[in-house]
Amino acid sequence: MDANEEENNEDALNQFKIDIASLEDGPAARLVLYNVNVPRRLWQDETSLIRVRDIAVRDFHDVSRVYFQLSATYTLVNRVTGEIRTWSGSFNPRNRVICELTSHLSFEPDSFVPFFLAHSSPEWVFDKLNAGATAGQTSVWVLDDIKSIVVSFQGRLGVSHSFFSRYPPLNWWRRRRNARYEIGVRRRGVRIHLE
Numbered sequence: 001m002d003a004n005e006e007e008n009n010e011d012a013l014n015q016f017k018i019d020i021a022s023l024e025d026g027p028a029a030r031l032v033l034y035n036v037n038v039p040r041r042l043w044q045d046e047t048s049l050i051r052v053r054d055i056a057v058r059d060f061h062d063v064s065r066v067y068f069q070l071s072a073t074y075t076l077v078n079r080v081t082g083e084i085r086t087w088s089g090s091f092n093p094r095n096r097v098i099c100e101l102t103s104h105l106s107f108e109p110d111s112f113v114p115f116f117l118a119h120s121s122p123e124w125v126f127d128k129l130n131a132g133a134t135a136g137q138t139s140v141w142v143l144d145d146i147k148s149i150v151v152s153f154q155g156r157l158g159v160s161h162s163f164f165s166r167y168p169p170l171n172w173w174r175r176r177r178n179a180r181y182e183i184g185v186r187r188r189g190v191r192i193h194l195e
Contacts, residue, residue, distance in 0.1 A: 015037060016038065020032065020034050020170060022167075035152050036052050038149045038151060039148050040122070043149060046117070049113045049117070059166070063157060065156070069100060069105065070102045070116070072129060074144070
């Protein structure tokens with residue numbers, strides 16, 4: 001990774017943003033996936049977390065099952081070479097335990113902000129990632145710094161849900177009649193900057 005790529009990666013991790021993807025789930029539904037990047041400077045900022053909660057409530061209204069999970073993006077240092085990498089997930093290839101901060105939980109708007117605040121102190125996140133990463137095994141990669149917490153939301157929405165009128169590129173059921181059906185999953189994405 002050259003200096004420009006590293007700088008662009010750092011900029012992306014410092015953005016308060018939502019990446020939204022829509023995956024076809026049968027002819028009348030879409031699986032909607034949100035990944036909200038919460039940069040470190042906003043982990044304990046209740047106003048920003050309320051904004052995330054309110055967007056999820058608005059976009060997933062009348063959806064019976066919405067789930068969320070907390071994970072992180074972080075940098076690792078190779079103890080042998082000094083190489084630095086930005087990473088998500090497990091950094092020990094011999095360990096199948098994913099470095100997640102929480103499992104998938106049912107989204108309850110009233111408890112979301114307190115839950116996030118309780119699970120986002122830098123010390124707690126660092127300890128949780130280290131415990132999940134090594135699980136008693138050694139690695140040449142060592143956790144260096146935590147860049148952001150990622151809140152992943154997911155829910156199954158019908159193609160006529162109001163969500164798709166807010167984000168038209170995420171629903172393509174009208175164009176489906178005219179398109180050849182491709183092998184594989186159809187998907188679309190949108191990025192929203194929250195700052």
